[in-house]
Amino acid sequence: MPLSYTILVIAIPLLMFLFLGLAGVKMGKKLTGVLGVCAMGVTTVIAYAVALTYFFGTGDGQIVDGVRQQLVLNDWTWLKFSENLVVKLGVLLDPISAMMLIVITTVSFMVHLYSLGYMSDHHGKPEKGFQRYYAFLALFTFSMLGLVVSTNIFQMFIFFEMVGVSSYLLIGFYYTSPAAVHASKKAFIVTRLADLFFLIGIMVLSFYTSTFDFKALMANPTNALASAQGATFMGCSVMAWALTCIFIGGAGKSAMYPLHIWLPDAMEGPTPVSALIHAATMVVAGVYLIARMFPLYVLEQGAMDIICVVGAFTAFYAAAIACVQSDIKRALAFSTISQIAFMMTSLAVSTADGALIEIHEGYGLGYMASMFHLFTHAMFKALLFLCAGAIIHAVHSNENSDMHGLHKFMPITSIAFLIGCLAIAGIPPFAGFWSKDEILVACYAKGMGWGLWMSMVAGLTAFYMFRIYFLIFFWKKHEIHTEHAPADQPWTMTLPLIILAAISIVAGFVPAGELVTWDGAHLHTQLNWSVAGASVLIALVGIGLAFKLYYKENELPEKMKNALPNLWEAAYRRFYMDELYQFITHKVIFQNISKPIAWFDRHIIDGTMNLLGDVTNSASYAIRRLQSGSIQGYVFVYLVGALLIAAVTMICVMI
């Protein structure tokens, strides 16, 4: 196999994790950091080699009839459930996994490098737990890479759990801070809840199709669906249930409403971690999952509709909240949620007309657009987060009220952030424009309503991003709070910004239509100028509005806030979703389920057991009187007994 070295991409981070985790404490902090970065660099190079070979190579069996094939490179049996259901761990290369390899290793490498600077104080001295940090980063990278190359749905589930745990560990990196601990716990539990549905979905799916394997499932999706013919549950076919459950699993990781609540809190972790996990890679795992099972979803329209509605709603909901957040990382987090929802919607607007052969505009395009957006979004969102990290590192605060007017102090960061904003807002020729345009085209193809709705959200995106941008870098003159004046950060932090900014500018020109399609065939796309023009226009309106409101200090924002105080408050409090969850978990589950059960256990079940013991005891005490120890008593009883027996015997004899 020409690509058999792909396994190295996964093996190196795993080995790094084990090595740094076990030996890191003994090594110098700097050394571990450098080692981590170097290992990640090597991994990145290999990943690029793999992806480029896959996309442009013409090796044996890679391309058949103009269709790029899925390659299964390794398949090692991990656990055999039964004859049919065998869990394997392997490497599957196809357009999306190859693309994801690039995305993950690039961002991860940038973050590794960036963290050298970020996780040190202003004198370049590494923080406490530096080794642990790099070990966890390697663990996460390993898990995420393992996830994208999964050959079967169960492997996907395994790595879903793994990324969940690495995310938990990294969010809780500052474990002495209660907020971080709480946030990590929340993230884990919410995604675990979603994974529960994922698991149920897998159980149902694998039961009816008797396989976990993606290739077997996707080779003939119609058959796969037909295998559950007639099996229904509550009026819907079991496959629709299975796919919906699997979607819920993905929605948990991808922070779709109403399972999004963990993501904003996850910003308690170090900022590079937020960039890597909670912006670029892990949160798109859900999208990736749906994309992986796309042929099945396309045929199961019911599940697709659910995804579509959830995606469209989340996109708007998160964008609306992002407009009022004052913590820049939170604002970016909601922006991430909104963008991921774009990808979800884009996947879900694809429709199939009966057979899969029919390709019309919209079908297949949505898939491609979604994956393309995933790619570009990872780059510019990582950029934005890393910029935010640089700012936070400089001013030691997450609140935009502590920033303002930083443009003069941190020009490179400012420009990089601006590029990110332009990219996410969809201004040509930046990356976001191209991918978002495809998404909008796909949405319009599904229906005018979907298109208009998503266009509106796109406008909102431009608005809130530039609101953040202006509030950080302009608005008013910066007041220096700390002894250091904020400034651009050391090269380890600035270099990744520059590289990512460059990628954000040019990534849109990647011919995604030719590389990343659901069936491996080319998909010819062309810019739909009416949609593109409209979306640019709406983005410009959003930017203009933000400029008017937030470029210079003025009264307007305050006035707007006062005009609709309740709405503003609700949005700021994220429409009280957290309070709702808090209520459910604490009041309902803890107070009304766990406590009563514990009480029941202590008092009823255990009480019964103790009661048995007590009854035995008191019965013993009651009859203890008979054994008084008084000889006289015994003699008396004996005498009476003897006389009685004598009397009875006599009576018997006489009769």
Place this chain on the structure above:
Amino acid sequence: MYLVPSLVMFGCGVFGFITRKNMIAILISLELMLNSVDINFVVFNRFLYPEQTEGMFFTLFAIAIAAAETAVAIALIINVYRVVKNVDINQLTKLKF
């Protein structure tokens, strides 16, 4: 006819044993019963097997054993009295569970 005193003695002994609280008195009651039994031995020996003497011997044997046993009992009682200044069995409950 010889059995009547024996019966009376035994009845007194049983009654005394059950009702008396003083250990000495209980011991005396015990001896009464024992002696009534001894009398019975002698009497029955004479009634039933006048030419044999096993009953007589047994009685003598029993008297000797009773003497030893009484000595032990009295020793115990005296020692108990020395320790707790009391020989009332209702008060002597220290060894009870």
Place this chain on the structure above:
Amino acid sequence: MIFSNILIYFVIVPLLTLGGLALCSNKGVKAVRAVAVTGASVLVMLAIYLVAYFLQARAAGDTSEMLLQSKVTWYAPLNIELALGIDGVSVVMILLSAFIVFAGVFASWKMDPLPKQFFLWFFLLSTGVFGFFISIDLFTMFMFYEVALIPMYLLIGVWGSGDKNYSAMKLTLMLMGGSALLMLGIIGIYFHSSPEGQPLTMNILEIAQNNAIPHEWQYYLFPLTFVGFGILGAMFPFHTWSPDGHASAPTAVSMLHAGVLMKLGGYGCFRIAIYLMPFAATEIGWIFLTLTGISIVYGAFSACVQTDLKYINAYSSVSHCGMVLFAILMFNQTAMTGAVLQMLSHGLMTALFFALIGMIYGRTHTRDIREMGGLMQIMPYLGVGYVIAGLASLGLPGLSGFAAEMTIFFGSFEHTDTFRRVLTIVATTSIVITAVYILRVVGKLLFGAVQNEHHKELTDAVWFERLSTVTLILGVAAIGCFPNFFAEIIRYSFDPVVEALKAVGM
């Protein structure tokens, strides 16, 4: 000659260790430790050799149900034999026990007072455990079972903490109650072990072969034996000895008890109750299936609000062991394999938990999570160990719990009837609840600020504690990374049971 059978040495070695310990003087703790470590190491080596032997024999094509069979009659009037034999399940259980005994010796390194006597009882308990797993004679099994239970009373009563008399009494009495039911069941089975006119037998294989227990009798004998073993397996509602017992028991005893002794319950349930009475098992198994289903969720919910570390772990054991019985009652190979994997996994993981709790308690002198916090800063080694144990418990892939639970869930889901499916779905929810209570403890205990100033002076683990935990962590990771190795050993041992169940129309 029975001494040529390697299995008998699993009983002889602990007994020799007992003898060696008895010869040690009461004062010097060094000699006691040396003897105990030697005994435990020999057991581990024997167990590893046994696994190798088993694999080799199977690879060589030996397909007999039990390997290494041999027997000696020791009470002819009732046909009671010392009959030995192992299949895949016994092999892995023996391996598990050996590892836990080994780790347990190190966990009780600084046992005080009376170290010699402690280890004496400890090895007597191990003798019972190993004897149970190697026997295939009902009476001998029962005898070893009792040998394993009785030392518990003294181990908890003398070396325990807290309300130890109450706990020891409760645990022993409840388990003895189970034994009483079991005794009845065994006598019942014995008198129906052969068809009319044939000599009766105590040998499990022969009884299964004869398949002579009348159906109407099975209705009585199955619940007797199943509940008898189920009590030890902490089946709802007979689980309450577990929280109190574990809370009071000394570390090594908790480890051995939760790690191995509770597995005796699950093992007995399938080897005796289900294997010998398949008809009743299929007919009334649903009652116990419901009970174990309740155990799983109920234990998990109860664990959510406990504040004592050991109580949390004990309830978590109720939940996990419920999973074992639950899977056994699913009557198919996948689920039953999962059950044994879960026994292995839970054995190692809980032993690890209890070892760590013991070490933490030994330092802080409290087990109340409200009084502790930020221990990760003070004792990072123990903290990391605890996190690993927690992650194994909540089912992180790569550690043992995940593989076992998944096998159980997928096996259970193979049934198409709604009742079992619904129960399976209910059981799967435990993975979320488990995450809730594990993370709650980890968060409160290890993370956050240090609650108690005095805790800042505490020290991290020392070498024997590290050895003890590393052994267990390696075991947990081995099962998690290479579950198929274990699953393949186990799987085919269930052929006869599944065949028997199929024969009665399962």
